[in-house]
Amino acid sequence: xxxxxxxxxxxxxxxxxxLIRNLFVKKFGxxxxxxxxxxxxxxxxxxxxxxxxxxxxxxxxxxGDIGKLAVCGTVNxxxxxxxxxxxxxxxxxxxxxFPAEHLVKIVDSMAEEALKAGVRIVAGDTxxxxxxxxxxxxxxxxxxxILERGREHISTGTRxxxxxxxxxxxxxxxxxxxxxxxxxxLSFTTPVISDCASLNHLISGVLDRCNEVHFMRxxxxxxxxxxxxxxxxxxxxxxxxxxxxxxxxxxxxxxxxMLGFDPLYLAxxxxxxxxxxxxxxxxxxxxxxxxxxxxxxxxxxxxxxAKRYSVVLKTAGGGTRILDMPxxxxxxxxx
Amino acid sequence: xxxxDEYRDKALIMNLVSRISTAANREYKFMEVCGGHxxxxxxxxxxxxxxxxxxxxxxxxxxxxxxxxxxxxxxxAYSGLEDVIITTFGDLARVPxxxxxxxxxxxxxxxxRIVFSSLEALDAARSNPGKKVIFLGIxxxxxxxxxxxxxxxxxxxxxxxxxxxxxxxxxxxxMETIAGEGTxxxxxxxxxxxxxxxxxSMFSFLPEKHNLGCVVAGFEPTDLLHxxxxxxEQVNRGEPEVRIQYTRAVTPEGNLVARNNISEVFxxxxxxxxxxxxxPASGLTPGNAYEMFNAxxxxxxxxxxxxxxxxxxxxxxxxxxxxxxxCPLFAEICSPENPVGACMVSSEGTCxxxxxxxxxx
Numbered sequence: 001x002x003x004x005x006x007x008x009x010x011x012x013x014x015x016x017x018x019l020i021r022n023l024f025v026k027k028f029g030x031x032x033x034x035x036x037x038x039x040x041x042x043x044x045x046x047x048x049x050x051x052x053x054x055x056x057x058x059x060x061x062x063x064g065d066i067g068k069l070a071v072c073g074t075v076n077x078x079x080x081x082x083x084x085x086x087x088x089x090x091x092x093x094x095x096x097x098f099p100a101e102h103l104v105k106i107v108d109s110m111a112e113e114a115l116k117a118g119v120r121i122v123a124g125d126t127x128x129x130x131x132x133x134x135x136x137x138x139x140x141x142x143x144x145x146i147l148e149r150g151r152e153h154i155s156t157g158t159r160x161x162x163x164x165x166x167x168x169x170x171x172x173x174x175x176x177x178x179x180x181x182x183x184x185x186l187s188f189t190t191p192v193i194s195d196c197a198s199l200n201h202l203i204s205g206v207l208d209r210c211n212e213v214h215f216m217r218x219x220x221x222x223x224x225x226x227x228x229x230x231x232x233x234x235x236x237x238x239x240x241x242x243x244x245x246x247x248x249x250x251x252x253x254x255x256x257x258m259l260g261f262d263p264l265y266l267a268x269x270x271x272x273x274x275x276x277x278x279x280x281x282x283x284x285x286x287x288x289x290x291x292x293x294x295x296x297x298x299x300x301x302x303x304x305x306a307k308r309y310s311v312v313l314k315t316a317g318g319g320t321r322i323l324d325m326p327x328x329x330x331x332x333x334x335x
Numbered sequence: 336x337x338x339x340d341e342y343r344d345k346a347l348i349m350n351l352v353s354r355i356s357t358a359a360n361r362e363y364k365f366m367e368v369c370g371g372h373x374x375x376x377x378x379x380x381x382x383x384x385x386x387x388x389x390x391x392x393x394x395x396x397x398x399x400x401x402x403x404x405x406x407x408x409x410x411x412a413y414s415g416l417e418d419v420i421i422t423t424f425g426d427l428a429r430v431p432x433x434x435x436x437x438x439x440x441x442x443x444x445x446x447x448r449i450v451f452s453s454l455e456a457l458d459a460a461r462s463n464p465g466k467k468v469i470f471l472g473i474x475x476x477x478x479x480x481x482x483x484x485x486x487x488x489x490x491x492x493x494x495x496x497x498x499x500x501x502x503x504x505x506x507x508x509x510m511e512t513i514a515g516e517g518t519x520x521x522x523x524x525x526x527x528x529x530x531x532x533x534x535x536s537m538f539s540f541l542p543e544k545h546n547l548g549c550v551v552a553g554f555e556p557t558d559l560l561h562x563x564x565x566x567x568e569q570v571n572r573g574e575p576e577v578r579i580q581y582t583r584a585v586t587p588e589g590n591l592v593a594r595n596n597i598s599e600v601f602x603x604x605x606x607x608x609x610x611x612x613x614x615p616a617s618g619l620t621p622g623n624a625y626e627m628f629n630a631x632x633x634x635x636x637x638x639x640x641x642x643x644x645x646x647x648x649x650x651x652x653x654x655x656x657x658x659x660x661x662c663p664l665f666a667e668i669c670s671p672e673n674p675v676g677a678c679m680v681s682s683e684g685t686c687x688x689x690x691x692x693x694x695x696x
């Protein structure tokens with residue numbers, strides 16, 4: 001057993017998974033596979049239920065703030081499970097002395113984002129702790145939604161088959177780099193804006209028109225590489241990614257080169273992976289591309305029949321290597 | 336992205352790969368002695384592009400990996416002192432000492448700060464005049480000038496609470512040791528950024544004394560493949576020499592300002608290299624007029640000697656005698672989360688690169 005919790009345990013990578021598996025799942029008796037939202041069945045209907053805490057630093061960044069993040073993060077966790085998000089509860093832990101003006105700004109953007117996403121914030125709690133006992137403000141949101149029949153497989157990926165195509169809805173890394181830039185006062189010639197957005201309308205557009213979505217997951221902590229490794233582990237299948245087809249914005253590329261980050265490992269708040277079955281990728285792609293949140297969508301790889309789980313990256317230069325599960329912290333407090 | 340994409344161009348890469356296949360007419364074994372090269376080679380999947388009979392082996396190019404456990408033990412001992420702030424590059428935080436790591440020390444309350452440059456460490460000294468700020472100086476000729484400039488700055492400002500615990504080393508003596516002990520090699524891929532400081536002429540002894548080819552390489556896929564092609568051509572001609580592939584950064588004479596800073600601030604000392612033992616005149620310690628900045632003199636601590644894990648073959652890996660896959664601990668017991676040896680910790684370490692990019696393949 002570990003002696004102390006380190007920042008690595010909150011990274012969303014291997015150490016987080018170990019902590020969840022070895023402690024929470026074991027003690028709470030949670031069912032596998034672990035997905036972003038729990039699926040609850042009652043009187044013939046299915047519901048999804050999820051919760052997430054937000055500790056982003058700084059609170060305000062290009063393209064969003066902690067309030068917007070707290071709503072769209074939870075909306076996305078519900079939506080990628082295939083559900084229609086409906087209700088959200090929120091709790092605030094606020095540090096003594098926090099400017100009321102900032103709180104109003106944060107709550108305004110929560111209300112605005114909830115309206116946009118079509119969800120209602122219906123319950124909450126407020127705690128204030130002494131100066132220095134928390135960093136400005138932490139927010140937790142929980143949410144529920146209704147899962148239509150025939151969509152239960154979307155969060156667990158049980159229908160995934162070799163040959164299925166992988167799609168992302170835009171370039172990864174913008175959220176992380178926008179937050180990093182705001183935190184360290186980096187100036188960019190082309191501004192980097194967080195991808196933070198509620199994806200539920202985009203997703204329902206896809207699900208309403210196409211029955212061949214075999215899996216969805218939002219690309220939060222651990223980034224694309226983290227989700228691909230979880231998917232490979234969950235399904236026991238292989239994955240091949242074509243590096244050249246993953247869109248990455250120029251300023252994000254630049255910061256990554258300079259600071260040694262890999263965009264495939266960076267956290268996003270408005271990006272998701274879709275696994276498309278039975279040659280449905282062009283249909284899904286055209287639905288995605290008709291929405292501003294999916295304009296830069298791309299097919300980036302496919303499921304293979306590799307005997308044991310592995311994620312292989314075909315590098316832009318023509319080589320191959322594995323794309324490993326993230327380990328340790330790339331950037332702390334990004335969401 | 337400009338100045339990056341040109342060096343990762345697929346057509347150029349394929350062209351170099353085919354020229355390599357045409358030029359190669361026997362088995363070749365080249366060693367890279369820069370951790371940045373090790374990481375780039377695996378990140379870009381270079382081994383998957385090369386014919387089987389060209390093998391690349393990694394030498395002692397990762398500063399964290401060649402640093403002895405006693406250095407971490409000393410830093411851990413310092414971190415336990417009441418009035419000390421430790422400042423370090425992030426890589427060192429996870430390296431296992433005999434009984435603890437800096438990361439664990441931090442989680443249990445020691446003041447340990449990750450910095451991105453030695454000047455940030457000096458800032459910590461300025462703003463904490465009541466504390467002793469110790470900077471863990473590590474790296475080869477690439478990072479040593481930065482530490483030297485910081486020490487000079489501290490002297491100029493009369494900052495008396497800034498100290499350096501130095502594990503800085505210079506590269507040529509280690510290459511000399513490898514060449515001298517007869518590791519079977521056809522040439523060196525020489526470190527591009529070390530050479531940007533030292534100049535490529537620093538490596539002349541390798542062809543002259545040991546009949547080994549040297550090409551100073553850059554860090555992009557076309558750089559590395561071009562350097563491999565140049566080495567193969569040298570071997571085929573039977574005329575080993577020092578050549579610069581990384582011409583956009585390296586000259587024969589190097590960066591004179593940086594070199595002068597190193598020799599002004601540091602004195603050459605015998606240094607312990609993991610895998611090699613003590614190599615004479617291979618370490619850099621603040622000396623001469625700057626001796627008071629040497630943490631080991633100013634704040635003596637004692638540590639106990641601990642033997643390293645006997646199963647761990649970091650030593651053989653660093654000398655190019657074994658691959659990580661030969662290690663009984665690799666990926667089973669030793670992983671980036673629970674590293675046994677330093678080669679697994681640093682992003683420049685051979686085991687780390689194999690784990691991340693090549694495991695099970």
